[in-house]
Amino acid sequence: MTFQPYVPTGGLAGWRFLQNTIASQKDAFSASAVVQRDMEYFREKISDVETPEQLVNDFRLLSVALNAFGLSEDINNKFLIRKVLEEGTLDPEALANRLSDTRYRDMARAFGFGDFPVPNTALSDFPDRIAARYVDQSFEQALGNTNNTMRLALNAQRELVNIAEEDSSNRTKWFRIMGTPPLRQVFEGAFNLPTSFGTLDLDRQLTVFEERTEAAFGTSDISELAQPETLERLLDRFAAVAGLTASFGTQVTSPALVLLRGF
Structure with missing residues (x-):
């Protein structure tokens, strides 16, 4: 069973409640058996993945990867995902750079399949970095099942800071x-x-x-x-x-x- 994040009401009162309880709620969520199994599988298998084809052909790995970037609803768009990952982000004309949804570019850059001779999946800290994103995004997705406003606010709290730090x-x-x-x-x-x-x-x-x-x-x-x-x-x-x-x-x-x- 997976812990279900909870807010008792919407609006500003709900946001205040979530801010005061998020640490304990996220700890309970990340300790859930389903989440732990997904992260353990990803940590165990991802270092063997050397191509986008291998990633999209492993449903469990792909599910974790997409969840980590808020793209879980695209689990069946394997052709698009594979092409995004294969082309990478270095070429301005790469698909990831032409899509209006910049989350694809973030994912392509993080995995590095099309950008480097050896993808980032070979790095020792890569599994932990993706697992951390997976927990955050999965928690927000679970919260969004009952209150999407809170999900969007949590996402913005993290992602706006990331964008602000970019050199652009x-x-x-x-x-x-x-x-x-x-x-x-x-x-x-x-x-x-x-x-x-x-x-x-x-x-x-x-x-x-x-x-x-x-x-x-x-x-x-x-x-x-x-x-x-x-x-x-x-x-x-x-x-x-x-x-x-x-x-x-x-x-x-x-x-x-x-x-x-x-x-």
């Missing part, structure tokens, strides 16, 4: 966020943007994101947004808006948004 321009970092569905949902949710927002020109979307974050947090610099205090305010706002939306409908009323000015 602020514009590139924003496009990374816009191309990563879970992160994009957090920013769209925090500012209560309509579903039609994603149909706008990408440059226009970027302008809106920058203007909204500047107005709410005094900066549109991703490195500054990822600082603990500002990140906390962003996630508080996202959780609060999600709670209000659940209570009042898809469009939060202006009086309700007034309550969020302190976030």
Whole structure:
């Protein structure tokens, strides 16, 4: 049996509860028999994997790998996954660099099949690094089965910091966020943007994101947004808006948004 993460309510109150209990909940989850078996199998077998073909042909290994990057729903897209891994990330025209979902690029870069003569699967610390990601992502996925807002907030708490640390321009970092569905949902949710927002020109979307974050947090610099205090305010706002939306409908009323000015 696998431990089921739990929050008693949604919105800001639920987010606060999760923050206060996440350490004990994650310990219980990672100790679950199913999780332990998956990690043990991955640690035992992954060093023997030298090609993408070997990885996609082992369902259990592939399942752990995809879960570690939040791509578990793509378990049946073996041709796509194999091609992404084979081409790697060094060529700008590689499939991983052309897909809008940047999680594929993260996975291809982590495994290194198409980037190096010897893939990263041969490194001694590789199993532990992927296992740690697997626990985080699996915990979030399990939590998302009952409260997807909390899942998205936890993911953003980790991934926004990772993007902020990348050696790239602020514009590139924003496009990374816009191309990563879970992160994009957090920013769209925090500012209560309509579903039609994603149909706008990408440059226009970027302008809106920058203007909204500047107005709410005094900066549109991703490195500054990822600082603990500002990140906390962003996630508080996202959780609060999600709670209000659940209570009042898809469009939060202006009086309700007034309550969020302190976030």
